[in-house]
């Protein structure tokens with residue numbers, strides 16, 4: 001058995017029930033090499049369960065054992081070159097040796113680069129900031145915080161910055177972690193009474209990249225530790241890049257002093273891409289994967305799947321797999337047919353009544369007031385937003401939208417759209433409301 005995996009199981013033995021360990025982790029076969037630990041699951045069900053429930057735990061233990069984040073690859077199959085029957089691990093875990101600094105292995109995804117990132121209005125600033133930071137780490141903006149909804153490319157940009165730092169200086173130590181890994185590894189360190197090693201590990205890097213820091217919310221000890229790590233890195237001009245699913249000030253149960261630190265550098269919103277950018281991303285992804293997709297198909301998917309890039313990519317993968325299986329080219333008919341259910345789900349939520357209901361709930365006003373003739377500002381602004389959302393997200397014409405909003409004239413809708421678009425560009429608060437509503441409606 002891979003020695004590393006055996007030690008990992010020994011550690012996990014104390015944390016997981018015997019049943020979980022035997023059902024999910026013991027059946028895995030393992031191989032470790034210079035690139036990381038490869039785990040083979042006997043079937044896809046086991047694989048999904050391990051990925052969802054145990055992967056962060058495994059990664060946290062590996063971090064502690066090896067002294068750095070260590071990539072784990074999961075796949076269905078078996079370790080045929082070195083078959084292993086995973087036996088019950090031997091007892092008596094030993095104190096983990098910390099790897100010497102020279103053996104630092106970064107864990108960045110090499111596919112996530114600036115070259116493979118498609119730029120559009122929605123992510124232009126984020127990309128520029130990430131590039132600045134990568135070419136001038138610790139000095140340009142520290143920390144750099146990228147925030148925005150799920151699947152919009154924050155992780156991609158973060159890795160791209162890390163990859164560029166290493167391209168410019170191969171000795172640069174970049175550590176990437178999801179926030180759950182930070183939490184998990186801290187819990188492990190507390191349990192193993194190895195907090196000094198934990199602190200040292202995070203403070204010895206040149207750049208620390210932590211993804212999805214909203215998971216720190218409510219975890220006071222983690223926040224305390226992260227706060228100290230942050231200060232130490234910041235003072236010695238080591239670069240910090242963070243991502244969050246919303247503007248950190250909006251994250252409940254995040255300590256005020258931490259929120260304030262996050263504001264020391266630059267915070268940039270990554271917004272949902274517009275139609276043209278969605279189509280361009282789709283064509284770029286298809287090209288990357290060697291899938292033949294023409295512009296009509298790209299436009300069809302970009303028009304109908306507005307939620308986020310991950311969903312768009314998922315649709316492309318499904319199409320490619322089916323086309324490959326049936327030996328058919330990917331035409332618009334084939335795409336419509338293959339993705340019928342998926343496209344219907346995306347279309348479903350976006351009706352005018354639904355937009356009205358969700359906008360009213362969001363602004364805490366009554367639906368009947370939103371549709372009424374009352375012109376007080378507290379109603380007029382949400383109404384204008386709902387009208388603009390209806391124009392952007394549905395196929396309805398201006399007169400139809402006016403009609404649906406209590407029989408208003410189409411010029412009123414036109415004026416609303418113009419006003420809101422201008423506001424969204426110039427007013428951060430308005431932009432946030434707008435993005436949040438789009439996420440709710442298309443997510």
Ligand SMILES: Nc1ncnc2c1ncn2[C@@H]1O[C@H](COP(=O)(O)OP(=O)(O)OP(=O)(O)O)[C@@H](O)[C@H]1O
Pocket residue numbers: 116117118119123148149150151152153154155156157212243245281309310313
């Ligand atoms: N502008 C873009 N160009 C190319 N690929 C993109 C772009 N935006 C997103 N993607 C791709 O979409 C997928 C999801 O992106 P990513 O994981 O970076 O999202 P995220 O914002 O970090 O989401 P989450 O908050 O859920 O982690 C990735 O495969 C990424 O490469």
